[in-house]
Amino acid sequence: MYYTPPIERLIAELARLPGIGPKSAQRLAFHIIKVPLQEAEDLAQAIVEARRKVQFCRRCFNLSEMELCEYCSDSRRDSSLVCVVEEAKDIVAIERTGEFRGLYHVLGGAISPIDGVGPEQLRVNELVSRIKEDKVEEVILATNPSVEGEATALYIANLIRSMGVKATRLASGLPVGGDLEYADEVTLGRALQGRREI
Amino acid sequence: MRSYKDQAIIIRSHKLGESDRIITMLTSEHGLKRGVAKGVRKTTSKFGGRLEPFVHASILFHRGRNLDIITQAEVINPHQALREDFRKYLYGEALLEITMKSLQQDQQIPRLFEALSISLECLEQEVKSYELFLSAYELKVCGLIGYRPHLDQCIRCGKSELTKGAFLHLEGGGVICGHCQPSSSGGIAIDEQILRLTRLLLLSSMEEVASLETPPARARDILLLSFAYSEFYLEKPIQSHKVILGQLPPSIRKTPE
Ligand SMILES: [Zn+2]
Ligand SMILES: [Zn+2]
Numbered sequence: 078m079y080y081t082p083p084i085e086r087l088i089a090e091l092a093r094l095p096g097i098g099p100k101s102a103q104r105l106a107f108h109i110i111k112v113p114l115q116e117a118e119d120l121a122q123a124i125v126e127a128r129r130k131v132q133f134c135r136r137c138f139n140l141s142e143m144e145l146c147e148y149c150s151d152s153r154r155d156s157s158l159v160c161v162v163e164e165a166k167d168i169v170a171i172e173r174t175g176e177f178r179g180l181y182h183v184l185g186g187a188i189s190p191i192d193g194v195g196p197e198q199l200r201v202n203e204l205v206s207r208i209k210e211d212k213v214e215e216v217i218l219a220t221n222p223s224v225e226g227e228a229t230a231l232y233i234a235n236l237i238r239s240m241g242v243k244a245t246r247l248a249s250g251l252p253v254g255g256d257l258e259y260a261d262e263v264t265l266g267r268a269l270q271g272r273r274e275i
Numbered sequence: 276m277r278s279y280k281d282q283a284i285i286i287r288s289h290k291l292g293e294s295d296r297i298i299t300m301l302t303s304e305h306g307l308k309r310g311v312a313k314g315v316r317k318t319t320s321k322f323g324g325r326l327e328p329f330v331h332a333s334i335l336f337h338r339g340r341n342l343d344i345i346t347q348a349e350v351i352n353p354h355q356a357l358r359e360d361f362r363k364y365l366y367g368e369a370l371l372e373i374t375m376k377s378l379q380q381d382q383q384i385p386r387l388f389e390a391l392s393i394s395l396e397c398l399e400q401e402v403k404s405y406e407l408f409l410s411a412y413e414l415k416v417c418g419l420i421g422y423r424p425h426l427d428q429c430i431r432c433g434k435s436e437l438t439k440g441a442f443l444h445l446e447g448g449g450v451i452c453g454h455c456q457p458s459s460s461g462g463i464a465i466d467e468q469i470l471r472l473t474r475l476l477l478l479s480s481m482e483e484v485a486s487l488e489t490p491p492a493r494a495r496d497i498l499l500l501s502f503a504y505s506e507f508y509l510e511k512p513i514q515s516h517k518v519i520l521g522q523l524p525p526s527i528r529k530t531p532e
Contacts, residue, residue: 096290189368190372190514190515190518190519191286191375191514191515192514195522196521197521222324223327224358227358227359228365231359231360231364263325263355
């Protein structure tokens, strides 16, 4: 590439972001140098501020401006009920349902041996010590309904059942509004297994 | 022809853009392939769980400029049991990774598809020793790519008497006797029982391997030996090896040399 050094550097930095290849990085860089200076400064400032101010909640590893996140510091929430999720962004999806009044635990991913991610690479030990210390009674495993998410839920369920704590799994299955005849076999099979009495 | 059909076993996938995925799979006729599945991450996708790891599917491809596009997928065998048992999942992932790393993109190796397909099916059934099962698969795959380990006699002097202790010689692709290899020069020591059992793994079908048993410490030693051998010949680190070693029962866990 033969761009002037500041653009070269911007492209190189952008290309380090996940999901951004060299071509997208180039496109974004050219967009950025065309916007008004104020807009570019706002972007740069937002990046630095987020990085400086946001930390992991020391109890649940949600993203937070404080040592304890907004859920962990809310005394009206039920601390005996913990919902385990892969990423902090999953908390937003669950909060949106308005159905859950317990606390969370963010694993930081799912067990994926082919990517070198085992239980040690996730916050599983932290979950175990939390269960002991905070008198947790039920753990809801809300990992993704993917092969990796299912395996992670199985692993944690085995672990905490031996501690005498109840483990439950979200009834995963057919997407709402989906037609049964268009459901694929794997999802349908999973939905049948996850069926509950009504 | 713009479209073609093939059977595939899904190995892994990567997110692409907002809702697509790049799927890596071993196909029956076209070797190791990567294809794009559009819209697969939307809950309304017609693909749903059909393109998840372990699924054996019949796939319709449309030739693309860069990567081919997956336009249809029908499940032949979901290998459901590998999703319902953590240990089967763990060892199943290792089978997938070894298979993927034994090939270059678009490379086809005869009998590899069949080997993976049969092995996944066996893994769904009862397996007596997961360590032996994975060891056998790794050594067999090394054989399929042209590096079957020589275990019958010393690779240097040709003597079949290996009772006085032997070593695995990675560069030489087999065992070397205690006379030819001064023990000070390293190498993985192999006793007679390990040698006999490892030979048996190579001679047995995966179905037969699934019913073999041995004391846990010996199974672990064979596993470490197979890991060293496969990583040497595939010339790549195998990520799932670390995870598997971390999940061995505490009584036999040890760090590999
Ligand atoms: Zn928190
Ligand atoms: Zn010799």
